[in-house]
Amino acid sequence: MNCEKSIKAFQKAQVVIPGGVDSPVRAFKSVGGTPLFIKKGKGAYLVDIDGNKYVDFVQSWGPLIFGHADKTIEKAVIKAVKNGLSFGAPTKVETKLASLICSMFEGMDKVRFVSSGTEAVMSAIRLARGYTNRDDIVKFEGCYHGHSDSLLVQAGSGAVTFGTPSSPGVPSDLTKHTLLAKYNDIKSVKKCFQNSKNIACVIIEPIAGNMGFVPADAKFLEELRALCDKHGALLIFDEVMSGFRASLKGAQGVYETKPDLVTFGKVIGGGMPVGAFGGWAEIMDKLSPDGPVYQAGTLSGNPVAMSAGLASLEKLIAHEGLHVELEVKAKRLVEGLKSAALAEGIALQVGAIGSMFGFFFNDKPVKNFDDALTSNTKLFAAFHQGMLKEGFYFACSQFETGFISSVMSDEMIDETIEAAAKVFKEIK
Ligand code: KE4
Numbered sequence: 001m002n003c004e005k006s007i008k009a010f011q012k013a014q015v016v017i018p019g020g021v022d023s024p025v026r027a028f029k030s031v032g033g034t035p036l037f038i039k040k041g042k043g044a045y046l047v048d049i050d051g052n053k054y055v056d057f058v059q060s061w062g063p064l065i066f067g068h069a070d071k072t073i074e075k076a077v078i079k080a081v082k083n084g085l086s087f088g089a090p091t092k093v094e095t096k097l098a099s100l101i102c103s104m105f106e107g108m109d110k111v112r113f114v115s116s117g118t119e120a121v122m123s124a125i126r127l128a129r130g131y132t133n134r135d136d137i138v139k140f141e142g143c144y145h146g147h148s149d150s151l152l153v154q155a156g157s158g159a160v161t162f163g164t165p166s167s168p169g170v171p172s173d174l175t176k177h178t179l180l181a182k183y184n185d186i187k188s189v190k191k192c193f194q195n196s197k198n199i200a201c202v203i204i205e206p207i208a209g210n211m212g213f214v215p216a217d218a219k220f221l222e223e224l225r226a227l228c229d230k231h232g233a234l235l236i237f238d239e240v241m242s243g244f245r246a247s248l249k250g251a252q253g254v255y256e257t258k259p260d261l262v263t264f265g266k267v268i269g270g271g272m273p274v275g276a277f278g279g280w281a282e283i284m285d286k287l288s289p290d291g292p293v294y295q296a297g298t299l300s301g302n303p304v305a306m307s308a309g310l311a312s313l314e315k316l317i318a319h320e321g322l323h324v325e326l327e328v329k330a331k332r333l334v335e336g337l338k339s340a341a342l343a344e345g346i347a348l349q350v351g352a353i354g355s356m357f358g359f360f361f362n363d364k365p366v367k368n369f370d371d372a373l374t375s376n377t378k379l380f381a382a383f384h385q386g387m388l389k390e391g392f393y394f395a396c397s398q399f400e401t402g403f404i405s406s407v408m409s410d411e412m413i414d415e416t417i418e419a420a421a422k423v424f425k426e427i428k
Pocket of ligand 1: 146
């Protein structure tokens with residue numbers, strides 16, 4: 001596989017962009033090799049600047065459920081662009097997309113748009129703090145909610161559950177208000193509520209995608225809901241990744257548990273920069289200008305991005321049962337990978353819900369971040385590189401999630417499994 005042009009492009013990028021990328025995971029640090037510079041996407045495929053073609057299981061980290069350059073979304077964007085790119089004033093398309101989203105979810109009276117998942121989560125956290133008049137929040141080890149300060153937190157030292165900064169530049173004065181719990185472990189959450197009577201909210205990825213693919217246990221979510229109710233804390237579902245991916249209604253279409261606030265991103269923008277957060281009117285009405293909780297954004301609700309998101313969601317709603325079809329493909333893929341690996345004595349833990357899937361190079365089930373960290377990341381890296389050579393583009397980290405798009409054929413799934421069998425033989 002010739003990557004000459006990507007190698008040169010990466011060297012050039014590193015001169016003027018930190019790390020040569022605008023988001024760290026893209027640098028291929030945990031898998032090695034040079035990040036591929038992409039020339040174009042078409043349907044299920046990516047084509048890099050050296051002309052190599054790949055079946056894309058990343059889909060821009062989730063947004064592209066209809067694959068690249070979807071005609072419906074493209075048409076909506078071009079139509080919107082012809083009326084201008086941005087006004088900084090309300091447009092009807094924002095109300096249309098907001099109404100559609102609110103109609104899809106119980107407890108979603110109102111929604112506000114922003115330009116990224118990070119912004120959606122940061123705003124939802126501030127709103128929860130403003131609504132409850134409490135400062136502390138609970139998050140789970142291994143869950144990623146974007147890079148706002150309060151959420152760049154790692155487990156504190158010893159038994160204390162209070163967080164410490166996971167990045168320089170984040171003041172410990174901030175992270176001391178973030179308590180850490182263990183995913184799928186209700187006792188660890190109870191401990192947080194024992195350590196603080198000042199908890200505004202608990203935020204969780206109900207189907208975690210940022211420690212690798214780790215769905216929550218249904219019972220755990222129910223107990224989490226009950227605990228929040230008992231202590232007057234809000235429950236926030238971060239569905240930036242699982243939203244419209246796990247089912248048409250994201251994790252809320254998979255589990256019974258209902259949150260107080262939900263954050264969205266990725267699919268909701270159809271590939272354009274959109275985030276959103278929403279929930280009960282009683283909470284959302286605390287937001288400026290009607291309420292005291294300040295939150296704003298120059299390009300929030302950008303009409304071109306809204307048009308892409310609206311086209312994407314309308315297409316999803318029109319395609320009855322799409323997520324069931326995609327789950328069949330996702331399950332066939334991961335089961336195929338698991339058997340192909342086993343044939344070479346490699347243990348894989350696999351999972352899939354709707355159009356999301358994941359696999360760990362691990363001989364034990366993965367229920368939380370500690371489990372995930374015992375995975376064989378070297379073997380993952382070798383698999384990733386081997387599959388690139390075979391023309392298959394997987395997420396460049398063991399601690400990410402894969403996606404099936406509507407334009408992936410059964411043949412592509414079969415070809416992926418065949419290629420994986422070859423790669424497992426090479427890397428075992
Ligand atoms: P953005 O700010 O990257 O749009 O969204 C942050 C975010 C929030 N919540 C969840 C559950 C997320 O998965 C994300 C972002 N996901 C990563 C992929 N693991 C984005 C990829 C990247 O960081 O470049």
